[in-house]
Amino acid sequence: MIKFGPSGNDEKFYADGFSKTLDSFAWLKNMGLELFEYSLGNGITLKLETAEKMGIEAVKNDIEVSVHAPYFINFANPSLESRQKSINYVLNSLKILNAFKGKKCVIHSGSVLKQERNVALDVLYKGYDALLEEIYKNNLNNFYICPETMGKYTQIGSYEEIIDLCTLDKCLIPTLDFGHINCVLQGSLKTEDDYRKIIDYSLNKLGKFKTDNLHIHFSKIEYSKSGEIKHLDLSDETYGPKFEPLARVLKEYNLNPTVICESKGKMATDALILKNIYKNL
Numbered sequence: 003m004i005k006f007g008p009s010g011n012d013e014k015f016y017a018d019g020f021s022k023t024l025d026s027f028a029w030l031k032n033m034g035l036e037l038f039e040y041s042l043g044n045g046i047t048l049k050l051e052t053a054e055k056m057g058i059e060a061v062k063n064d065i066e067v068s069v070h071a072p073y074f075i076n077f078a079n080p081s082l083e084s085r086q087k088s089i090n091y092v093l094n095s096l097k098i099l100n101a102f103k104g105k106k107c108v109i110h111s112g113s114v115l116k117q118e119r120n121v122a123l124d125v126l127y128k129g130y131d132a133l134l135e136e137i138y139k140n141n142l143n144n145f146y147i148c149p150e151t152m153g154k155y156t157q158i159g160s161y162e163e164i165i166d167l168c169t170l171d172k173c174l175i176p177t178l179d180f181g182h183i184n185c186v187l188q189g190s191l192k193t194e195d196d197y198r199k200i201i202d203y204s205l206n207k208l209g210k211f212k213t214d215n216l217h218i219h220f221s222k223i224e225y226s227k228s229g230e231i232k233h234l235d236l237s238d239e240t241y242g243p244k245f246e247p248l249a250r251v252l253k254e255y256n257l258n259p260t261v262i263c264e265s266k267g268k269m270a271t272d273a274l275i276l277k278n279i280y281k282n283l
Contacts, residue, residue, distance in 0.1 A: 004252065005066060006261045006277040007037025008269030009219070015270065024056055031063040035273055039262045040102065041070045046094050053101035060102060067104040068148075068217065068260065071095040077129030078112030078122040078158055085129045088112075089136050096142050106217050106260065108148045108177045111158050111167065119158075126158055127170070134171050146175045148217045153182035153230030160186060161200050165207050175212050176204065179219035181264065184243040185230040191243040197251040205255075216259040220245060220276060221266070235265040236272045249280045 011026055020029060023040070030038060038060065042048065060067045072095070075088040095107050112129070114122040137143050149167055152159025161176075161183055168174040178200065184191040191197070204213040222238045224231040234241060252259065263273035 004258050004261065004280065005036035006263070006273045006280075007035045007039070007065070008273045009039040009070070009262050009264045010041060010269055012270035013267045024052075024059055027056070027059045027063040027065045030065055030270060033270060033274055035270060035277070036064065036066060037068070037260055037262060037273075038065050039068045039070060039108070040098075042095055042098060043070055043073045045072055045074075046091070046098065048098060050097065050101055053098045057102040057104075060104075066260065067099075067102040068106040068108060068262070069095050069099045069102065069104060070108040071110075073110055075109055076112035076115075077133065078114060078117070078126040079129075080115075080117070080125055085132060088129065089133050092133060092147065093136060093140065093142070096137075096145050099145060104145075106146045106148050106175070108150050108217065108219075110152065111149045111164070113157050122158060123163070127167070130167065130170055130174075134173070137173065143173050146173055146215075146217075148175050148177040150177035150219065151179045151182050151186075153179070153185040153223060153225065155186065155229055162203065165204050168208055168212065175215055175217060176208075177217040177219060178204075179264075180243055180248060181219065181221045181223040181233070182230060184241075185223050185225035188225070188227075189242055192247070194247045194251050194254075197248045201251055201255060201257070213255075214257050214259070216257065218259045218261045219264050220248070220261060221264040221269075221272070233264055233266040235268040236275055245276050245279055249276075249283055253280065253283050 072091045149164050151161050151164050164176045222234040222241050263269045265272035
């Protein structure tokens with residue numbers, strides 16, 4: 003079943019008198035949502051005991067939790083020390099994910115830095131090989147690592163790069179951030195055929211199971227010639243992409259992804275709008 007939810011807490015959550023994420027799971031269930039993505043982007047400061055309490059609340063309210071690993075990760079960095087730090091960030095994120103009783107860990111794969119792109123990709127693949135070795139060594143291969151498509155050209159993360167990367171192992175499933183993809187494509191993600199092209203690429207490279215279980219990020223995003231500038235909410239009429247054509251393609255292909263809304267400030271409110279768009283097709 004396709005599921006919807008926010009990344010982080012909505013302005014309405016706080017306006018309704020809540021302040022602790024522990025309370026967000028019952029609040030989301032009451033809204034009719036099924037997912038929550040917890041960001042560890044700025045570092046892993048959340049205590050394991052707190053995550054366990056949150057995991058209990060999430061399960062009680064039928065909310066599936068994913069985590070976003072720290073933004074500092076860069077598997078394309080030629081420094082072995084740096085890549086080892088990236089591995090540790092992922093492993094520690096998985097410990098939090100386990101406490102949440104979740105399955106999916108979103109990661110930014112890396113930046114090109116001063117390397118040629120093909121050289122950076124070679125380095126990144128070696129970094130992922132080392133990561134996968136540690137994941138299996140630590141018996142953490144029951145989780146999904148979900149590399150994310152990125153919104154800037156200096157980052158490794160076109161949809162082709164991410165989907166190709168996910169052929170490496172069964173525990174790798176893409177995070178297709180369609181707002182990011184639209185930034186890189188300079189606003190040309192508009193029609194059902196535009197979305198079909200991406201979904202078909204995933205089906206051809208990864209097969210039905212991984213494509214059926216895609217992790218999706220969706221929001222409208224302002225962009226420039228360099229790519230992503232900032233996240234917006236669904237009320238914006240200047241920038242895209244629009245969800246309706248993607249929703250029709252997801253229904254046409256009978257896919258069951260997890261759809262996380264990353265709208266600025268209105269991530270849960272807009273997640274419900276996305277869900278209703280899909281339901282009303």
